[in-house]
Amino acid sequence: LISLLKKSDLIGIPIGLKFIHGLKNSKILMIQLHCTVLGVEMQENLINLLKDNQQTKLMQGFTQQLSVQKLTIISLMRNIYYLSKNNQPINQFFNLCQLNHLQTINREQLHFEIKPIVLKLNNENFNQFNQSRNEYTTYENPISGCIFLEAISFTIEHEVIQEILNSKYWSILIDESTIFTNKHLAVVTKHLSENKPILRYLGIIELEDCSAETITINLKRFILAKLLNIENLVHFGSDDASTMLSHQNGVAARFKKYNPFITENHCIAHHLHLAGQDAAEKVSYFEKYKKLVKEIYTYFSSSYKRLLTLKMVQNTLEEPELMILNIVSTRWLSFSNVIYNFYQNLESIKGALLDEAANNMQAAILLADIEQTFEIVTMFLADYFFIIDKLIRIFQSDYILFTDIKQHITMACNALQAQFIGNNNVLPTYRQNLLKYIEENNLDTSQFPTFISEFASATITSLNNCFPNRELYEAIKIYDPKQLPISDNDLANYSNEAINIFSNFYKTEKIINNQQFIPLLEKKDLINEWGMVKFFLKNYHSIKFVDTWNLIFSQTTFIYDFPTISTLIQIALLISVSNATVEQ
Helix, strand or coil: CHHHHHCCCCCCCCCCCEEECCEEEEEHHHHHHHHHHHHHHHHHHHHHHCCCHHHHHHHHHHHHHHHHHHHHHHHHHHHHHHHHHCCCCHHHHHHHHHHHHHHHHCCCCCCCCCCCCCCCCCCCCHHHHHHHCCHHHCCCCHHHHHHHHHHCHHHHHHHHHHHHHHCCCEEEEEEEEEECCEEEEEEEEEEEECCEEEEEEEEEEECCCCCHHHHHHHHHHHHHHCCCCHHHEEEEEECCCHHHHCCCCCHHHHHCCCCCCCEEEECHHHHHHHHHHHHHHHCHHHHHHHHHHHHHHHHHHCCHHHHHHHHHHHHHHCCCCCCCCCCCCCCHHHHHHHHHHHHHCHHHHHHHHHHHHCCCHHHHHHHHHCCHHHHHHHHHHHHHHHHHHHHHHHHCCCCCCHHHHHHHHHHHHHHHHHHHHCECCECCCCCHHHHHHHHHHCCCHHHCCCHHHHHHHHHHHHHHHHCCCCHHHHHHHHHCHHHCCCCHHHHHCCCHHHHHHHHHHHCCCEEECCEEECCCCCHHHHHHHHHHHHHHHHHHCCCCHHHHHHHHHHHCCHHHHCHHHHHHHHHHCCCCCCCHHHHC
16 A cells, blocks of 8 residues: 555546645545455455355455555554654654544543544444454554655655745755765755744755765755755855865855855854864863773773672662763763763762772772862863753754854853852852862862863853854844844934845845846845834834744735845844754
């Protein structure tokens, strides 16, 4: 049945009856045709066997099964379609199917925002058959889910492409992956649907190599094969690799030859990784600390007996049974997870090493290396990564805006300054874990290792260096109602500089390779419209940027009344600052 569905768009079947709500191109006629043909074949094969009532019952049961399974398959495919549209993992397929069963059984008792659709059979034997069906043929496992997804993948892809085509502009996010000899490029789009920015997976491209030229050629072919318009592509997002975003020969620079109005941006999560890595390189003790943590990991992970000893000590000390993790050198931010487990089991680690120190020289050396400075730094890093982890989670959000970045970076820098360095002759306050260690050991903070203040200071410097002001992106904040001045006098002269930045980039006619590109806006129109719009936005002062413009575009005639500013807003909504979605 599913194999036939894959070919449904290649067979000359009339488009009359649609498959189900949400599956526009899959025809229920294909299911009916398949069931009919299958039924005829089975009748011909069984005609000579129908000699008693038992064989007659067999044919009746088979006919019932065709009707039941047809609607069951439809229901399961709708579940897969829902998971795909909402970017949910396939392993949630079984849980969603169970939820459907619960809704069907208890539809009179449960409360719904939208009443569920129940597929009905005009068959009095349905309930009897449904109760007796084999539990191993329910097709509700992830493997069946993958088969269903493959069967309707064309329909899903068609809808995604249609969404992009319906959006005036669109942006693209890419990330390359190299595993031994396999090289791939994951492609995700960001476009407007019902006036809200959404992210959609578009596909994976196989690459012969990861050079900028190869990626550009294959990506362009991929876009054209999807019938998408590069002239409407307004933003390019990727990681910090020079292959992608080099100003001279990177992929983004090459795409600007097809559309000079494309903007590009480095992923802020990668910026954060670089900032932390840069800070670690500036503090000499960090390398020594990291080496000792790796040695402790190697000592325990190389022996099951040692891990068992560690577990026994954890139970005795009533510490959480957390694994000692290894440091991944290519992912500096993974050090956060290492420290999270390490500081909670520090006493257990020392206890396990002490048990073996008498008979094991390596254990004795490691135990001696875990001195007070090491413990202080461990507690500091546990508190330090609490702040950094907050930034990581914020920066991995699908819809974070450039107007938010500076605010969050400033917040993190101020917290590091106050807690680990101090301000204006005011001593650092420290955080929970380090403060507890100080109190329990009655320590004099004036004798603390310089590592703490040096590392915090280096991080602040690196954060400011890795997140410089980008004037075009910073100018977008004038369209955020929360950023508007409260006073009408201040509002009257607000944002003149930002208007100049927009007009200088988008109003200029560009000629590349003898091809003329028409400006996206006129400065005069932009100035005239903004003189009215900034007072209009005061009505939305308490609403977030994305929600504000969704309301304005959906409930007013703003797009038609102020087309120039509407163009800028639509572009601004499509600028991506994080590449986390592509990696996921």
